Amino acid sequence: xxxxxxxxxxxxxxxxxxxxxxxxxxxxxxxxxxxxxxxxxxxxxxxxxxxxxxxxxxxxxxxxxxxxxxxxxxxxxxxxxxxxxxxxxxxxxxxxxxxxxxxxxxxxxxxxxxxxxxxxxxxxxxxxxxxxxxxxxxxxxxxxxxxxxxxxxxxxxxxxxxxxxxx
Numbered sequence: 001x002x003x004x005x006x007x008x009x010x011x012x013x014x015x016x017x018x019x020x021x022x023x024x025x026x027x028x029x030x031x032x033x034x035x036x037x038x039x040x041x042x043x044x045x046x047x048x049x050x051x052x053x054x055x056x057x058x059x060x061x062x063x064x065x066x067x068x069x070x071x072x073x074x075x076x077x078x079x080x081x082x083x084x085x086x087x088x089x090x091x092x093x094x095x096x097x098x099x100x101x102x103x104x105x106x107x108x109x110x111x112x113x114x115x116x117x118x119x120x121x122x123x124x125x126x127x128x129x130x131x132x133x134x135x136x137x138x139x140x141x142x143x144x145x146x147x148x149x150x151x152x153x154x155x156x157x158x159x160x161x162x163x164x165x166x167x
Contacts, residue, residue, distance in 0.1 A: 010105035044125040122152040
């Protein structure tokens with residue numbers, strides 16, 4: 001068996017584990033990422049030209065995007081033992097390490113989940129940013145696109161990578 005086939009089988013095993021995991025957690029795990037994503041999308045409605053002048057707004061957006069990244073990855077990183085009396089949390093890697101999967105495949109699958117969530121968020125953010133900038137009477141520049149792409153895609157992917165690396 002070559003490396004590509006082995007990597008594909010590892011990813012399949014991890015995804016099967018995640019399907020079983022979400023059978024028990026349901027949609028509750030997506031409430032907080034959805035809430036923070038909605039707040040971030042509302043904040044992208046503020047034109048970049050106004051955000052540049054208000055440092056507090058930029059810091060708030062960075063904090064919200066960090067929370068989005070954390071809460072999107074949280075169900076994939078920690079598992080709550082609901083059958084235990086104290087409902088102790090443990091890492092999903094501690095459960096998966098007994099399967100024939102590598103830590104690299106584990107991280108790649110998790111990063112793939114995060115990327116699929118974030119590119120949709122960044123696309124919606126670009127549309128909202130450009131529409132609100134145009135409606136405000138300003139001109140839409142390449143900086144409006146770069147601001148949203150960096151804030152909603154590049155930065156959260158880097159934060160997610162660090163979270164998976166340390167978690």
